[in-house]
Amino acid sequence: MTYFADLTPYTYLERHDEDGHGASDEPLLNVGWLDASHPFPTGAPPDGLMPALTELATVRVRQTRGYHYCEICVRDMGEDAMEAIRQGVIVRESAEFEVRGDDVAYAAPQLLLHYMAAHRYLPPAEFCAAALLSTT
Numbered sequence: 173m174t175y176f177a178d179l180t181p182y183t184y185l186e187r188h189d190e191d192g193h194g195a196s197d198e199p200l201l202n203v204g205w206l207d208a209s210h211p212f213p214t215g216a217p218p219d220g221l222m223p224a225l226t227e228l229a230t231v232r233v234r235q236t237r238g239y240h241y242c243e244i245c246v247r248d249m250g251e252d253a254m255e256a257i258r259q260g261v262i263v264r265e266s267a268e269f270e271v272r273g274d275d276v277a278y279a280a281p282q283l284l285l286h287y288m289a290a291h292r293y294l295p296p297a298e299f300c301a302a303a304l305l306s307t308t
């Protein structure tokens with residue numbers, strides 16, 4: 173998957189899709205576009221964040237072509253990764269979701285939930301706050 177640093181402007185795919193999601197005028201920022209070669213912040217998520225993100229992620233925007241595999245899992249498996257991919261045991265996703273903040277929106281890969289659960293990725297505080305606010 174393509175790496176983007178957290179909170180950089182989103183440039184990966186066209187913002188407008190058939191469902192009209194992502195067509196808002198707010199700036200759209202990247203969150204959670206990790207790969208195996210860039211370090212990322214880790215830590216315990218704030219209370220309620222995982223359920224909030226799980227709910228937000230059910231609205232899938234911008235289906236991507238093909239699947240993105242978790243590169244961190246692939247790296248950690250080393251030589252076994254290709255076989256694991258063939259057997260379908262490496263986590264993969266093919267869509268994004270959005271979190272709406274205050275005059276800003278965040279574009280995150282569906283893999284973000286896996287990054288947090290399996291690799292202890294901690295997204296930026298403003299993203300966490302926006303996710304918690306938009307589901308209460």
Ligand SMILES: [Zn+2]
Pocket residue numbers: 242243244245246263286287290291
């Ligand atoms: Zn992984």
